[in-house]
């Protein structure tokens with residue numbers, strides 16, 4: 001039995017376990033830049049995990065996962081994310097950390113005035129062309145500049161959405177144009193059975209009405225009563241849609257869906273100093289404060305001098321000491337859980353003096369990865 005790592009494309013590794021030279025279990029490891037707030041960290045995205053049917057329940061996937069966790073640590077991947085098999089990945093420290101959200105709108109608004117079907121487009125929408133990509137990426141980067149768990153799409157390689165709302169569904173990328181300038185973009189599922197927008201963003205919020213009008217028109221053409229928009233609940237387009245009567249479903253699944261873990265505590269925390277500065281300032285913190293964070297995967301001491309945060313690896317004297325299971329810290333770093341909620345968890349202990357840095361560093365948010373980037 002041996003485990004081999006091979007290249008499977010740009011930024012993708014194939015990790016496979018062989019028995020008598022037959023590949024029996026394996027996965028793909030994607031090397032992706034992911035945001036933690038405004039910081040970009042190296043994320044190992046895991047997908048395509050499978051053991052051949054006749055070889056299941058023999059510990060092969062466990063061996064592949066154990067190997068991959070060590071591999072990611074040694075190769076300095078800071079965090080890992082997967083969308084996965086329910087009730088399986090907790091064994092390796094993965095915990096649900098991404099919000100799963102969508103909103104449903106009835107096109108005719110049950111006959112009420114102000115329904116989606118009445119909205120008028122302000123722009124012409126057309127298919128995204130290659131030459132539009134820089135503008136689309138700029139809008140995407142701005143819209144998601146501080147949203148944790150989004151992918152920092154690389155202008156050198158990004159060519160459009162790889163998928164729509166589901167694994168088997170393609171996305172049609174559209175752009176809204178005004179005076180020859182791209183003002184927004186939207187990805188719509190290529191499906192004749194439903195109307196689904198899997199991503200939208202705009203530099204000019206007037207484009208939202210053009211997106212909404214397009215979705216309503218498509219629903220009419222396909223004789224669909226509803227349109228579905230996938231977006232985190234605090235997304236500006238999702239907020240815009242409330243006016244048409246929208247039902248939001250926000251899921252916080254247990255032990256499944258978008259899960260994350262810390263794979264290399266030290267490399268991760270070294271990258272977070274600027275983000276911690278940003279968070280402390282955003283919270284209006286002006287006085288010096290310090291916090292030591294201790295987990296089963298490492299420890300770091302964060303000191304804020306009133307202007308800048310510094311991160312020192314290891315345990316140092318600090319106002320307060322937060323001892324948290326890696327799983328809870330992962331959720332806290334991404335904002336899936338805020339400071340107060342995390343403290344009310346038996347896997348978390350806070351000791352020392354009152355340190356205002358704690359709540360400042362761990363605000364609650366809506367960590368989200370757009371479906372086009374799922375792997």
Ligand SMILES: CC(C)(COP(=O)(O)OP(=O)(O)OC[C@H]1O[C@@H](n2cnc3c(N)ncnc32)[C@H](O)[C@@H]1OP(=O)(O)O)[C@@H](O)C(=O)NCCC(=O)NCCS
Pocket residue numbers: 025047048049050051052055056057058059060061062063084085086087088091
């Ligand atoms: C899930 C799967 C990868 C497990 O592979 P495996 O080689 O049989 O797993 P292992 O024998 O190494 O089992 C490791 C542990 O997981 C448990 N486990 C196995 N299959 C499981 C499942 N489907 N759900 C939850 N737990 C499972 C085992 O009981 C074992 O537990 P323990 O040792 O902690 O007591 C395999 O069943 C599979 O390929 N399923 C299809 C997955 C798929 O569709 N992948 C594509 C999209 S990602």
